[in-house]
Amino acid sequence: MVRIAQLLFVKPDQYAEYQQRHAQLWPEMEAALIAHGARHYSIFLNPNDGQLFAYLEVADRTQYEQIAQTAICQKWWVYMAPLMKVNPDNSPVTVDLTEVFHLNEGSH
Template sequence: MERIASVMYLYPNKEAEYKQKHDELWPEMELALKEHGASNYSIFLEPKTRQLFAYLEVPDKEQYQKISETEICQKWWVYMKPLMETNPDNSPISTDLIEVFHLA
């Protein structure tokens, strides 16, 4: 199992709306995540900086990354764009983190 972690960036005063949208995650988006191998997926908020820390586990990172090609993922990105910093393709701007320690 591969572990993936990244940081994303919320706009000011969008914390509650971001949480609400994830509390109401579309069933189609949940299915796409699972079909692409995502499990143990969590997103944490650092309130002072509005940074989001995302963590998930996947059996195959290359297979997981193909989710970005799906219609539902691209639709989700458009839906979330008003809340966070995004790239020109509407994907969230994110910084991949490098694992330096793991206790199994």
């Protein structure tokens, strides 16, 4: 299992809308995430600066990254773009984080 952690950025006046849209995640988007191997996907908000911390686990990172080519993902990006810092293709601006520590339960 590959653990992915990223930073994203939501506009300060859009926190509530961002949370509401994820609370009502489109079933097609959820299905695409699952089909591309996403598991244990969580997003956390720092309300002081709009920084988001996203964490998920995938079996195969290459398979997961192919979600970006799907119509539903691109539609989701367009839907979310007004709320976030985005790239020219409407994908969210992300900063990949490097794992420096992981405690695996029962490893000691």
